[in-house]
Amino acid sequence: MxxxxxxxxxxxxxxxAPGEIVKGAVEAVQKRNDIKILLTGKEEVLKKELSxxxxxAEQIEIVNASEVIETAEPPVKAIRGKKDSSIVVAMKMVKKxxxxxxxxxxxxxxxxxxxxxxxxxxxxxxxxxxxxxFPTVKGASLLIDCGANVDARPSHLVQFAKMGSIYMESVMxxxxxxxxxxxxxxxxxxxxxxxxxxxxxxxxxxxINFIGSVEARDIPYGAADVxxxxxxxxxxxxxxxxxVGGALISKIKGGMMSSLRSKIGALLVKPxxxxxxxxxxxxxxxGAPLLGLNGLVVKTHGSSTxxxxxxxxxxxxxxxxxxxxxxxxxxxQQETQENLE
Amino acid sequence: MxxxxxxxxxxxxxxxAPGEIVKGAVEAVQKRNDIKILLTGKEEVLKKELSxxxxxAEQIEIVNASEVIETAEPPVKAIRGKKDSSIVVAMKMVKKxxxxxxxxxxxxxxxxxxxxxxxxxxxxxxxxxxxxxFPTVKGASLLIDCGANVDARPSHLVQFAKMGSIYMESVMxxxxxxxxxxxxxxxxxxxxxxxxxxxxxxxxxxxINFIGSVEARDIPYGAADVxxxxxxxxxxxxxxxxxVGGALISKIKGGMMSSLRSKIGALLVKPxxxxxxxxxxxxxxxGAPLLGLNGLVVKTHGSSTxxxxxxxxxxxxxxxxxxxxxxxxxxxQQETQENLE
Numbered sequence: 014m015x016x017x018x019x020x021x022x023x024x025x026x027x028x029x030a031p032g033e034i035v036k037g038a039v040e041a042v043q044k045r046n047d048i049k050i051l052l053t054g055k056e057e058v059l060k061k062e063l064s065x066x067x068x069x070a071e072q073i074e075i076v077n078a079s080e081v082i083e084t085a086e087p088p089v090k091a092i093r094g095k096k097d098s099s100i101v102v103a104m105k106m107v108k109k110x111x112x113x114x115x116x117x118x119x120x121x122x123x124x125x126x127x128x129x130x131x132x133x134x135x136x137x138x139x140x141x142x143x144x145x146x147f148p149t150v151k152g153a154s155l156l157i158d159c160g161a162n163v164d165a166r167p168s169h170l171v172q173f174a175k176m177g178s179i180y181m182e183s184v185m186x187x188x189x190x191x192x193x194x195x196x197x198x199x200x201x202x203x204x205x206x207x208x209x210x211x212x213x214x215x216x217x218x219x220x221i222n223f224i225g226s227v228e229a230r231d232i233p234y235g236a237a238d239v240x241x242x243x244x245x246x247x248x249x250x251x252x253x254x255x256x257v258g259g260a261l262i263s264k265i266k267g268g269m270m271s272s273l274r275s276k277i278g279a280l281l282v283k284p285x286x287x288x289x290x291x292x293x294x295x296x297x298x299x300g301a302p303l304l305g306l307n308g309l310v311v312k313t314h315g316s317s318t319x320x321x322x323x324x325x326x327x328x329x330x331x332x333x334x335x336x337x338x339x340x341x342x343x344x345x346q347q348e349t350q351e352n353l354e
Numbered sequence: 355m356x357x358x359x360x361x362x363x364x365x366x367x368x369x370x371a372p373g374e375i376v377k378g379a380v381e382a383v384q385k386r387n388d389i390k391i392l393l394t395g396k397e398e399v400l401k402k403e404l405s406x407x408x409x410x411a412e413q414i415e416i417v418n419a420s421e422v423i424e425t426a427e428p429p430v431k432a433i434r435g436k437k438d439s440s441i442v443v444a445m446k447m448v449k450k451x452x453x454x455x456x457x458x459x460x461x462x463x464x465x466x467x468x469x470x471x472x473x474x475x476x477x478x479x480x481x482x483x484x485x486x487x488f489p490t491v492k493g494a495s496l497l498i499d500c501g502a503n504v505d506a507r508p509s510h511l512v513q514f515a516k517m518g519s520i521y522m523e524s525v526m527x528x529x530x531x532x533x534x535x536x537x538x539x540x541x542x543x544x545x546x547x548x549x550x551x552x553x554x555x556x557x558x559x560x561x562i563n564f565i566g567s568v569e570a571r572d573i574p575y576g577a578a579d580v581x582x583x584x585x586x587x588x589x590x591x592x593x594x595x596x597x598v599g600g601a602l603i604s605k606i607k608g609g610m611m612s613s614l615r616s617k618i619g620a621l622l623v624k625p626x627x628x629x630x631x632x633x634x635x636x637x638x639x640x641g642a643p644l645l646g647l648n649g650l651v652v653k654t655h656g657s658s659t660x661x662x663x664x665x666x667x668x669x670x671x672x673x674x675x676x677x678x679x680x681x682x683x684x685x686x687q688q689e690t691q692e693n694l695e
Contacts, residue, residue, distance in 0.1 A: 160538065197589040229592075229594035233597040244538070246590055249536065250570075253595070256572060256573055258602060260491050268630030271626045271630075272626055274623075274626070282616045283619075285613055285615075289606060
């Protein structure tokens with residue numbers, strides 16, 4: 014294996030493309046010399062964007078792609094129809110082994126469909142989950158699954174638990190990460206049909222550190238390192254996290270501006286508060302990997318700025334160095350073997 | 355109909371029972387002379403608690419109940435086995451028409467089971483939902499259902515939408531309240547099987563103001579007056595609301611105490627901030643009604659203080675005056691008729 018991690022980057026995806034995406038790529042190569050970025054998108058546009066920066070030229074290569082997939086397009090149709098789009102061109106490079114990873118701030122649907130159709134699943138993985146890190150009082154937890162597969166089955170959730178544990182241990186360096194399943198009560202007999210069926214299966218896994226049910230109330234306090242749930246619930250958790258945080262902060266800011274006394278106070282607390290709130294900012298945690306594929310696919314926020322793009326690129330290096338996909342392959346293989354015995 | 359609303363109050367339920375419950379009852383009768391409270395619980399204990407207060411004696415009556423249902427007890431067994439518990443005794447009074455409403459901070463499970471088994475459903479109501487109000491940037495929305503029935507069917511969600519609309523219009527005074535269904539995207543084709551099946555049914559209802567899908571991110575900003583979802587998702591939303599709010603506020607407090615400068619600032623912003631955060635406090639919005647029963651059943655937080663108990667009691671008066679149950683009966687009857695035609 015070469016010492017360089019090659020990242021195909023969708024330069025046309027996201028609200029701030031191509032400006033912030035290209036800027037993020039430049040920031041990443043200025044920080045690390047062990048990466049090479051393959052920028053996919055309209056060549057003439059990207060050339061112009063890049064011309065404003067100074068950077069090691071051999072670390073960024075433009076790969077022309079004439080089409081762009083818009084967020085509102087039906088994903089399956091877009092992936093099939095736009096063969097020369099920045100997403101499809103980049104994913105094919107991952108498939109062919111010309112790139113180790115793919116990062117995109119573009120259409121979530123298209124990234125999820127493309128990941129499965131173009132990059133392909135690791136043999137034995139039933140469904141590849143989208144697994145973002147999110148901030149907690151203790152640090153960060155992994156939410157898995159959060160958008161790829163609604164109406165999941167218990168066996169899917171068991172694989173999510175295993176893949177999530179590997180990610181937290183190898184990429185985030187959490188030793189023997191705890192795994193909890195999202196539930197509406199702490200007791201084993203609580204829950205909907207899916208959770209009740211999944212609970213004993215997770216309990217029986219000896220390759221994960223399952224600690225039982227986790228109530229939504231305790232998630233922000235870091236109740237478990239890996240939070241397992243099906244995608245509909247995961248999506249609600251992630252988006253509500255963002256919504257409550259944003260609404261509360263806007264309320265607080267409004268409250269601070271309500272009198273002269275509080276305005277003066279606000280000036281004094283501002284620097285400390287800014288630092289605190291940074292810890293609770295979802296975008297500080299980089300992109301969400303789509304786990305279980307034959308290559309790394311990372312989805313970042315649609316509103317990503319250069320900072321998040323740069324973080325997501327650097328995250329890919331650890332993912333590759335730690336051989337996450339090989340570890341997932343081994344875990345799934347072991348599972349298949351156990352099921353046969 | 356008499357002008358007095360009679361409320362059976364579970365004096366033994368909740369973390370702060372009986373002290374805060376009795377105190378809440380006293381506060382309520384000190385505020386309003388059109389209510390009568392029937393305190394259920396151990397007579398000698400309640401007599402002692404009441405002896406410390408001055409209040410109009412004819413407005414509070416103790417109804418002896420020798421048993422207490424604990425939160426950890428399996429609900430069905432508890433309701434069946436503890437016939438002389440404060441919950442069962444109170445609910446039977448509602449059933450017999452001796453009380454108009456029941457308020458409890460005790461076991462949610464027991465209140466939900468007791469409501470269905472002892473008080474009984476309005477004819478045609480398939481499942482009674484638990485429907486708390488929660489704070490938004492604009493004011494408050496109703497979350498329905500949030501704990502009573504997991505694995506719901508589309509027809510249940512349609513009834514939730516109707517009952518929730520009646521509640522928001524009649525009790526909260528919101529004209530033609532908007533109704534949204536919790537979904538993972540704004541488009542009609544998004545969602546899990548339940549949401550996809552429910553969406554066209556809600557769209558076809560001409561007695562509600564359905565505005566389509568609501569993403570979790572927009573809920574705290576007051577995306578709809580009535581937020582419809584099945585109970586598992588509703589429970590996650592309510593508890594995560596509480597969790598993220600609490601965690602963020604504790605982070606902010608920590609941040610404010612991190613330097614001398616920020617400590618001085620904190621002193622100055624404190625009064626304004628306190629007022630702001632009160633608006634975002636779930637307990638300020640009183641208890642959650644269990645809608646669709648032959649009588650009013652209200653569940654308040656397990657951690658309720660006298661203030662929340664008092665608010666919940668007064669809420670019962672509006673509920674009765676506005677004849678919510680008669681309105682629900684009429685709406686469900688119309689639905690049954692339409693289905694027959």
